[in-house]
Amino acid sequence: MAELSRRRFVVYTLAASTLTVAAPLGCDAPAAEGATARRSDVVVTGTDDEMLVLEITRDNKVRVRLPRVEVGQGVTTAVAMMIAEELDARLTDVDIPLAGARTKGNQYTGGSNSVSSLYGPARNLAATARARLVTAAAHRWRLPARVLRTRDTTVVAPDGRTVTFGSLTEAAARVRHPRVSSKPKPASRHRVIGHPTTRIDARDIVTGRVRYAGDLSAAGAKPTVVARPPTLGGKVVSVDDRAARALPGVLQVVRIPGGVAVVAESFHYAFKARDALKIRWSPGPLAELSDAAIRARLRAAVPPLGRPPRGSAQLEERFEFAFVGHAPMEVLTAVADVRARRAEIWFSSQSPMGAREDIAAAVGLPSSAVRVHVVRGGGSFGRRLNHDAAMEAALISKKARLPVKLMWSRADDIKHGRMRPAFQHRIRVSHAEGRVVAFAHATASVSEAWEGKSAQGGIKGAALSAAGSPVPSDSGLYNFGKLSGDSGSVELAMPLGAWRSVDSGTVRAAEEIVVDEIARTLGKDPVAFRRTTLRGKAVKAVLDKAATAGHWGRAMPAGQAQGVAVHEEYGSCVACLVEIDAADPRNPRVTRIVMAADVGTAVNPRGLEAQLMGAAVDGISTILRAGLHIDRGAVRESSYADFQWARQRHAPLHFEAHILPTGGEPGGAGELGVPAAAGAVANAYARATGTKPRRFPLNF
Amino acid sequence: MPRHTFVLNGKPVTVDAPDDMPLLWVLRDLLDVTGPKYGCGVGVCRACTSHLDGAEIQPCVVPVADCARREVTTIEGLADGDTLHPVQQAWLDCDVSQCGFCQPGQIMAAAALLKKTPEPTDADIDAIENVCRCGTYSRIREAIKKAATAGD
Numbered sequence: 104m105a106e107l108s109r110r111r112f113v114v115y116t117l118a119a120s121t122l123t124v125a126a127p128l129g130c131d132a133p134a135a136e137g138a139t140a141r142r143s144d145v146v147v148t149g150t151d152d153e154m155l156v157l158e159i160t161r162d163n164k165v166r167v168r169l170p171r172v173e174v175g176q177g178v179t180t181a182v183a184m185m186i187a188e189e190l191d192a193r194l195t196d197v198d199i200p201l202a203g204a205r206t207k208g209n210q211y212t213g214g215s216n217s218v219s220s221l222y223g224p225a226r227n228l229a230a231t232a233r234a235r236l237v238t239a240a241a242h243r244w245r246l247p248a249r250v251l252r253t254r255d256t257t258v259v260a261p262d263g264r265t266v267t268f269g270s271l272t273e274a275a276a277r278v279r280h281p282r283v284s285s286k287p288k289p290a291s292r293h294r295v296i297g298h299p300t301t302r303i304d305a306r307d308i309v310t311g312r313v314r315y316a317g318d319l320s321a322a323g324a325k326p327t328v329v330a331r332p333p334t335l336g337g338k339v340v341s342v343d344d345r346a347a348r349a350l351p352g353v354l355q356v357v358r359i360p361g362g363v364a365v366v367a368e369s370f371h372y373a374f375k376a377r378d379a380l381k382i383r384w385s386p387g388p389l390a391e392l393s394d395a396a397i398r399a400r401l402r403a404a405v406p407p408l409g410r411p412p413r414g415s416a417q418l419e420e421r422f423e424f425a426f427v428g429h430a431p432m433e434v435l436t437a438v439a440d441v442r443a444r445r446a447e448i449w450f451s452s453q454s455p456m457g458a459r460e461d462i463a464a465a466v467g468l469p470s471s472a473v474r475v476h477v478v479r480g481g482g483s484f485g486r487r488l489n490h491d492a493a494m495e496a497a498l499i500s501k502k503a504r505l506p507v508k509l510m511w512s513r514a515d516d517i518k519h520g521r522m523r524p525a526f527q528h529r530i531r532v533s534h535a536e537g538r539v540v541a542f543a544h545a546t547a548s549v550s551e552a553w554e555g556k557s558a559q560g561g562i563k564g565a566a567l568s569a570a571g572s573p574v575p576s577d578s579g580l581y582n583f584g585k586l587s588g589d590s591g592s593v594e595l596a597m598p599l600g601a602w603r604s605v606d607s608g609t610v611r612a613a614e615e616i617v618v619d620e621i622a623r624t625l626g627k628d629p630v631a632f633r634r635t636t637l638r639g640k641a642v643k644a645v646l647d648k649a650a651t652a653g654h655w656g657r658a659m660p661a662g663q664a665q666g667v668a669v670h671e672e673y674g675s676c677v678a679c680l681v682e683i684d685a686a687d688p689r690n691p692r693v694t695r696i697v698m699a700a701d702v703g704t705a706v707n708p709r710g711l712e713a714q715l716m717g718a719a720v721d722g723i724s725t726i727l728r729a730g731l732h733i734d735r736g737a738v739r740e741s742s743y744a745d746f747q748w749a750r751q752r753h754a755p756l757h758f759e760a761h762i763l764p765t766g767g768e769p770g771g772a773g774e775l776g777v778p779a780a781a782g783a784v785a786n787a788y789a790r791a792t793g794t795k796p797r798r799f800p801l802n803f
Numbered sequence: 804m805p806r807h808t809f810v811l812n813g814k815p816v817t818v819d820a821p822d823d824m825p826l827l828w829v830l831r832d833l834l835d836v837t838g839p840k841y842g843c844g845v846g847v848c849r850a851c852t853s854h855l856d857g858a859e860i861q862p863c864v865v866p867v868a869d870c871a872r873r874e875v876t877t878i879e880g881l882a883d884g885d886t887l888h889p890v891q892q893a894w895l896d897c898d899v900s901q902c903g904f905c906q907p908g909q910i911m912a913a914a915a916l917l918k919k920t921p922e923p924t925d926a927d928i929d930a931i932e933n934v935c936r937c938g939t940y941s942r943i944r945e946a947i948k949k950a951a952t953a954g955d
Contacts, residue, residue, distance in 0.1 A: 716939065
């Protein structure tokens with residue numbers, strides 16, 4: 104955190120007729136290359152490049168094109184709040200459109216880093232703009248700048264006169280030397296940051312006005328679906344499309360690496376024609392493989408734990424986690440218009456720069472000829488790090504010579520979809536004289552085998568860092584003596600992807616289950632044991648908060664129990680207390696969840712609460728209900744009917760989140776809650792039933 | 804091509820479409836009414852939930868022919884002009900939405916529930932099947948209770 108506060112923020116004024124300022128982005132990148140020599144009035148040619156750019160429009164709007172994607176996590180609201188805070192603008196006057204794919208800079212939405220990477224640049228940017236607006240008003244009124252105030256997107260004179268930012272923007276663009284400070288406010292003066300705020304898009308959502316990729320009428324794109332193989336990675340041997348082409352509303356049928364695409368006048372016709380295709384498929388590379396064999400291979404791939412310390416007693420546990428689909432509510436959808444010399448694509452992407460490169464290569468165009476519009480997404484959970492559908496849409500558009508709107512069906516999404524890899528864990532706790540003296544954790548997960556250059560597109564390696572990476576326990580959350588860890592992997596040609604909280608979702612959940620086990624072995628209460636063994640003050644504080652607010656230890660009827668777990672990552676920490684009713688062990692209900700989090704400055708506490716609430720449901724779903732089976736090379740499930748994601752009747756009747764007001768630089772929050780929620784649900788279930796759940800999801 | 808006339812959000816509309824074309828695609832592809840979302844196409848996720856003569860339906864599994872001369876209401880038609888329906892208002896007040904994709908369906912399901920059951924119990928709310936992958940269920944419950952109180 105100290106690292107961030109030491110960073111210098113450079114803000115540029117762009118040559119424009121309205122006030123336009125820019126701040127370089129990129130977590131640890133120095134000021135933009137080539138621009139450092141010219142501190143002010145830098146002309147940035149083309150688009151925003153690697154900058155965060157703020158413009159005050161003549162109609163009194165503040166517009167910041169954001170090099171991130173909004174998928175529900177609330178980043179647009181958080182950034183709008185930072186901007187409104189430092190400008191003293193009304194939140195409703197701040198627009199945060201999503202920037203199209205750029206050529207350089209940090210345009211990656213992932214790793215829970217958006218708020219922490221934008222917090223400095225966004226506030227500095229707005230504070231700079233404010234100083235210039237105030238100076239322009241001072242010139243206009245012939246008043247000293249220091250007597251002017253800003254409020255509600257206006258500058259206010261001591262006598263009460265006001266002038267809107269919009270009517271000052273041209274004059275402010277010419278201001279060279281601001282007469283008031285360009286520094287962000289101290290936190291003590293924050294009136295927006297840190298105050299629970301409703302999403303800026305909330306009204307558009309509840310009135311149905313928000314447009315996702317599938318709602319766009321861009322380029323007159325035609326509805327398109329793809330017939331996909333019955334097994335993962337199966338290939339078309341032959342296709343008879345005569346019956347399909349004869350159906351009404353069908354425009355084109357084209358083969359692509361993933362199957363056979365139908366372009367039609369409506370999705371109704373597209374689905375009908377897809378179903379009328381007569382396709383012979385060759386089986387995919389996993390056609391003989393099912394869950395039992397995958398589990399056996401994973402078990403063999405878990406590295407040995409090494410020798411425990413001499414004289415210690417051992418507690419050893421093994422865990423298995425199934426594959427889990429991302430299954431965002433909005434299925435993958437992409438609009439593509441590929442022409443001879445240029446291409447334009449609209450879709451929701453967490454990594455649009457890489458997408459543009461891959462799409463350009465796939466359709467044989469230079470990337471400068473490919474324009475990627477980033478569209479908000481209907482959920483992601485990591486799924487939109489990969490750009491499978493956009494690649495397909497581009498290929499289909501090129502072959503069909505039509506602009507297309509490709510939509511994966513829900514069955515496509517579940518069956519072919521990218522999944523959190525199946526994981527196994529072996530954890531050994533060595534204890535002596537009532538204390539833990541060593542903690543060893545070995546994992547194995549399925550990793551994606553790449554057959555040369557993948558036609559599916561995606562983040563290779565970066566998003567799937569499982570193999571070889573240190574397990575989070577290496578960071579020493581607990582005072583457990585000697586820590587060791589190792590990981591192995593089983594390579595399979597399966598579409599995998601980073602899933603909210605990535606490895607921590609199973610690694611840390613398994614560890615929290617073991618922490619409960621060792622506490623029990625040593626005759627300690629789970630909260631008291633954690634309190635004495637956790638290293639960090641912050642994580643102890645969130646544990647205390649959750650335990651107090653959640654009435655840890657209160658009497659519960661038979662079949663019901665509480666469970667607790669903690670997690671620390673992204674410069675933040677969280678504790679989760681779960682109450683479960685498992686009187687019917689096959690049909691448990693989480694009745695109550697209390698979470699406490701410390702993320703430094705919570706820019707929008709209401710948004711943070713929403714992220715924790717979502718993480719709680721992820722914990723319930725992945726531990727109790729939702730996973731994917733592999734049967735002879737195919738995913739068994741095909742919709743929400745059998746991929747048992749939590750419904751309202753599985754969500755807690757009572758949820759509360761406590762946000763510790765510690766302040767300082769903001770940490771990450773989007774993924775933070777998942778491991779703690781998963782661990783706490785498992786621990787509550789174990790305590791309620793007296794069982795030791797070791798294979799997840801339980802109801803599978 | 805058969806012709807179908809029905810009332811959509813208070814206004815009569817006529818479309819040329821096969822009898823078996825699901826209302827969802829009539830709305831989305833022919834009429835550019837995109838509030839009802841595709842989430843599964845088999846009536847399971849309920850992201851498309853809308854109203855037919857005031858009762859809840861899933862347009863992805865209702866053929867357009869079944870709507871002839873009846874009243875279809877989508878999320879776009881729920882508010883009274885600029886005045887939000889109490890359920891929409893409660894959704895705003897509780898800041899229910901995250902990604903927002905399922906919320907038109909959730910709101911239409913909640914509005915239909917409250918019409919039938921003005922004071923729903925937790926069990927009534929638990930019976931709502933609409934999937935929210937973001938996990939906004941707790942705020943949905945809170946918003947439904949708030950909207951129920953607002954209707955008193």
